[in-house]
Amino acid sequence: MDTDAQLPERDRSPEPEGVKEQGSRSSRFPPASPRSRPAAAWRWLTGGGPLRRAGLLLTVCLVSLLLVSNYLVQPFLVPSGSMRGTLEVGDRVLVDKLAYRFGDAPRRGDVVVFDGRESFVQDAPSENVVTALIRRGASAVGLMQPAPTSYVKRVVGVGGDRVRCCDRRGLLEVNGHPVLEDYLYPGDAPSQVPFDIVVPEGKLWVMGDHRSDSRDSRDHLGEPGGGTVPVDRVIGRVDWIGWPLDRMTSLRQTGAFADVPDPGRGAGHGGIPHG
Known part of the structure; x- marks a missing residue:
């Protein structure tokens, strides 16, 4: 018996012509790049017609007004x-x-x-x-x-x-x-x-x-x-x-108190509070 004889190689199954191998869904839809998210958000905010843009503008105005009112004027x-x-x-x-x-x-x-x-x-x-x-x-x-x-x-x-x-x-x-x-x-x-x-x-x-x-x-x-x-x-x-x-x-500033002395320097200062 010829021990050096090798078994014949088994034929590989041929791929059907015209048919591509299906990959996973994640490979077909790769995750969005972090850089693309702001652009997508901007497209959503500016898109959607005049009603969405009007609502967005109103919201921005109200938020700005409340911030100014709470902290400035x-x-x-x-x-x-x-x-x-x-x-x-x-x-x-x-x-x-x-x-x-x-x-x-x-x-x-x-x-x-x-x-x-x-x-x-x-x-x-x-x-x-x-x-x-x-x-x-x-x-x-x-x-x-x-x-x-x-x-x-x-x-x-x-x-x-x-x-x-x-x-x-x-x-x-x-x-x-x-x-x-x-x-x-x-x-x-x-x-x-x-x-x-x-x-x-x-x-x-x-x-x-x-x-x-x-x-x-x-x-x-x-x-x-x-x-x-x-x-x-x-x-x-x-x-x-x-x-x-x-x-x-x-509002007009009054000069009525311009000549009022500092506490302790005025005549009669130091009286007892009463009403």
């Missing part, structure tokens, strides 16, 4: 007549939310919007979640009145100031200096209620320009906080009237 609908003479009911004012963010602090004469909780409002009214969200979104663009705990007033005294009303001429005094309040509503007296208070550090004494129609620091003298507003509750400074069009203007 917020429209605020003036809800009452307490600031008449300067602001009218229904005015949409623009509140600069960066005014006091970088070390600056509210000054005498500034018109500010603040959260009155723990100063003007001791027990905040409850509001269901849906209503609160709707109000927050609509008030952020000036379409609804703000939360009932938001107020707009003028800063009359800052931390350390002695604010008193009234002197022999019926004028408001700050640190012993009489203040000629040129912004008061015509015919209004500085105050019909006498008071004398030293503003604690980190707090503000605020009053409305329409004194006979304003519930302000004077009305909360006997409450916790003595009517003063914590500086960290200030939302921003009112710098412009944005609506209606015939009242569109920047």
